Amino acid sequence: MSAVLDERADDRPRVKKPSPWAAPPRPVWEEEPSKAGLAGKGLVLGIACFAILFPLWIVIVTSLQSKKTIDEAGGLVVIPKGITFVAYQELLGGGQVQKAALVSVGVTVVGTLFSMTVSVLCAYGLSRSGSLGHRWILMTLLATMFFGAGLIPTYLLVQALGLMDTYLALILPSAVSVFNILVLRAFFMNISQELIDSARIDGAGDWRILWKIVLPLSRAVLAVIALFYAVGYWSAWFNASIYLTDQEMMPLQNVMIQLVQMQERPVGLQTQINTGQLSPIAIQMAVMVLALLPVAVLSPFVQRHFKKGMLTGAVKG
Amino acid sequence: MSHSTVPRSRSEAKTPEKTPAAPGGEKQPGRSGKLRFGLRFRRDRTLLLMTVPAVLLVLVFNYIPILGNVVAFQDYDPYLSENGFVAILESPWIGFEQFERIFADAAFWHAVQNTFVFFFLQLVLYFPIPILLALLINSVVRPRVRAIAQAVMYLPHFFSWVLVVTVFMQIFGGAGIIAQTLRQHGYEGFDLMTNPELFKYLVTFETIWKDAGWGIIVFLAALSSVSNDLYEAAAMDGAGRWRRMWHITLPALRPVIALLLVLRVGDALTVGFEQFLLQRQAVGVDASDVLDTYVWWNGIRNQDFSYAAAAGLIKGVVGLALVLTANKVAHLMGEQGVYKK
Structure with a gap:
């Protein structure tokens, strides 16, 4: 049954959807971005997202740890060891x-x-x-x-x-x-x-x-x-x-x-x-x-x- | 009665003048036309009825308390009557005595000073960040990267101040992750959350963490309305990346920046009431007292209602003056401001 469906799907004309991860084509008049510029942008965005997510990560992870893990870590836990609710x-x-x-x-x-x-x-x-x-x-x-x-x-x-x-x-x-x-x-x-x-x-x-x-x-x-x-x-x-x-x-x-x-x-x-x-x-x-x-x-x-x-x-x- | 009894007149009366009259019908007056009041009332009574709950709530919880500000000119005693609002009618009038007391209070001037320090720091350290972040996000062309970055940056805006302060405790507090790591490596721990000297930077940083990401949204909207043709034409004329940003992108943001500046300056006396109230115990009154917390302390905590209401009234009146002045300045500079001229 599923094989039939798959074949049907293959017959359909395929419009290739661009991956949402890929950059869309650049207009001809626009310069290619420099490697350093791209890296710098990535770094700043990365730092911003890290500054928001890291504290939340600590809070969530620590809430899921056993007393033993928390005592070993001396309080807050960054790297989880097992999960307990x-x-x-x-x-x-x-x-x-x-x-x-x-x-x-x-x-x-x-x-x-x-x-x-x-x-x-x-x-x-x-x-x-x-x-x-x-x-x-x-x-x-x-x-x-x-x-x-x-x-x-x-x-x-x-x-x-x-x-x-x-x-x-x-x-x-x-x-x-x-x-x-x-x-x-x-x-x-x-x-x-x-x-x-x-x-x-x-x-x-x-x-x-x-x-x-x-x-x-x-x-x-x-x-x-x-x-x-x-x-x-x-x-x-x-x-x-x-x-x-x-x-x-x-x-x-x-x-x-x-x-x-x-x-x-x-x-x-x-x-x-x-x-x-x-x-x-x-x-x-x-x-x-x-x-x-x-x-x-x-x-x-x-x-x-x-x-x-x-x-x-x-x-x- | 049912609406179908007068469908024609209702529907056509509601048609705006610019649309052609219904086929076969003669030209009807527009809704804003010269219909008699009674007719307009009958036609719009459902609409009016719909606004009643909201208007009632606003009248009760926004307008009646404005009248309640008269306690600032009284020696208000809530126990003069069963009902606190009736007690206002029976309390003695003392003119501007409460205001004289306030102006003679050093703690009041300290709160005013703190308010302006916090406002100024927010203006300098916080205000530019959403603009820069918006320019950055706007230059990211990969849709998925952009969506994720936006989702992450918007998130803290929806956290309560209680959550923001407790999250900061886990990072910068005495039992926070930084102090914990320092201690484990043999250094002395530290506690930023109880440090009165650094408190003003701490609250500014908290504000940035919570709201800078959300702040980019209005700038992104302004940026997305800039026509791509402008950029193309500029590129054809040989303008590089930075010149295009300077001559096209930034001018497009100018009205938004001006509007937000006006709003911020008009609201200068409100610097984050909950934030200061929550951290008052940790850093002490001297470092954290602002106008709003001063009112709260004297009114709610010390039950000195007239005194606190007078302080609140000062804040309200000066705040109103600030909004109007900021708008005036915006108009003079050729920007739109909050309301039109």
């Missing part, structure tokens, strides 16, 4: 870090959905040129980019609204990013007016046009903005540090400050550390990996859309 088993098997990770995931998912809904609706509502009042609303939003209210009044407001010690305090005050709304709006404005008009003639209202036409055409920018919001919620720790007083409620970043930066012992999982099977250093590194993993996995997928998302960010009247 004991630190992760311990962290995710209950206790403080597991709870914090779940809190972070929950706040990030709920917050991102909420922010995206609010922002997309607002961006579409402002994207149809000449609609009533859109200029005023836009100015109201834009003004906030020039003058921040300040930490203290915001804090007093959150307190007065009764949001202290609730997860709403981690979502509502930072739910809307005017910049993100502007990017979405610029993207929606570029969608062909004829397409929208023809849908309207067929009887579609604004809700249906947004859902059936605008959103499917805007997947790229939606992915970028959702990533921005999600990263914002995932990385946030300051609001939790001032609006939450209950240590049990803290999200992952705040627990990371306690465990890794302040070198405190994690609550609820001291069995293995005390019995000497698990290095506290591995635990610290594993907490860091938990914090960086979702971001490191997601952002490269969205990468090819970044430029588009940033480019359309220009403010249009």
